[in-house]
Amino acid sequence: MHRIIAAVLAAASLADAAGAQTAPSPGLPAATATSQTAPTFSLESALAAGGMPASSTSSANNNPARSTTATPSSSPPSLPSVAAATAGVGAATAARRVAGLRPNPELQAQVENIAGSGVYKGLRSSETTIGVALPLELGGKRSARVALATARLTRAQIQAEIARADLRLRITQLYIEAAAAERRAEVLAEQAGIAANAFRVSRERVTAGDVGPIEQQRADVLRINAQVAAESAARQAQAARINLATLLSAPVTGPLDRAWFERIDDYGPPRPVDVAATLALAAAEADVRTAGAQVRVARSLRVPDLTVSTFARRFKATNDTAAMVGISIPIPVFNNGSAFVAQSRSEQTVAVAQRNLAVVDTSQAIASAQTEVANAAATARAAGGAGLTAAQEAARIARVGYSAGKFDQIALLDAERTLSQTRQTYVDALAAYHDAQARLDRLTTPAPVNSGDNQ
Incomplete structure (x- = not known):
């Protein structure tokens, strides 16, 4: 009779556990709990809040948001890094006007x-x-000064583009971090609910006399640990949101774009990239042109x-x-003036060597990022596909078998641990995929065209 009562109670507990896997847990962060009412705060919304047009990122173009986005009503002010680079362009523009003045x-x-x-x-x-x-002035001093100032203006414009690209990467990475923390909080909250139900099942089986009290104590320890982990993950998710909001100087309201986070683009063999057309090489080439213009100025001063x-x-x-x-x-x-010419030529040699080194470093960084994108995508597909399905089915069978007395608690705990690890591996792989894709987008950011010729 006691066993029949325990089986009925265990079935009810398992039903609660199944519901805990589909319904939001009360232990989730506040932003996730309001996902049914607040509009989705997408990556495009975050980029717009930071003054970054969403169309400028390839990751945003390849992964259009399907949910409602909370677009700011007015253009936000430039963030400090971009504002400083923009001021540098203004200073270089004024310096070029000064360079063209006669004595x-x-x-x-x-x-x-x-x-x-x-x-x-x-x-x-x-x-x-x-x-x-x-x-x-003789020797072409004025034209040499103007050429040097123009080269420096071009370099300042490239630096402004670098600041925007770096800010775009930073916003994207903080968004990825927040989205991953939110998903980890959900996973650990579900595991906390399952651990609580397992504890109730163990207590009921102890009451029925099917198992010894040690199983109840073990289940209670696991329940407490799971609850602590869930609460810690919820705080980390909230902290990630605060970090994103601090960078944007704007509130991050509503749930993050879960559909975007769990979407993986088709990724084949690494595509060839024209390194010479990237922003990193444009900066190195601008430094070489600036050094060459400095040599011209030094010669004119003789x-x-x-x-x-x-x-x-x-x-x-x-x-x-x-x-x-x-x-x-x-x-x-x-x-x-010969010493100044020698110094300028040496600086030109340094700039050329650094340009050549930038070609190698950028090529290697792009190849590494492409490999990381492919590996993370493969890991995420495996962990979130057949691997996650198998882990969920194994955990379901272990719960049913444990409630029926066919499996011991060790088998149940092993199945639950495998499911939790698979879910977290899936979230980590998604985060690694999006982070690698964002870094690849930053490395392949195209250089501005004729940035210094139209001023």
């Missing part, structure tokens, strides 16, 4: 033969000279400039005037 003329005035003795006492024999001196002067002199004693013309040119005795 200012000088107004000169002299009074001679004053405050002396005899005929030179006072101003009776003074000579007043007033004139203008105009520096003339040519001395002329200063042409014209004066009008008035003689106080006779009240006569006379014109004066002068030319001055520095003599490059101690500094002929």
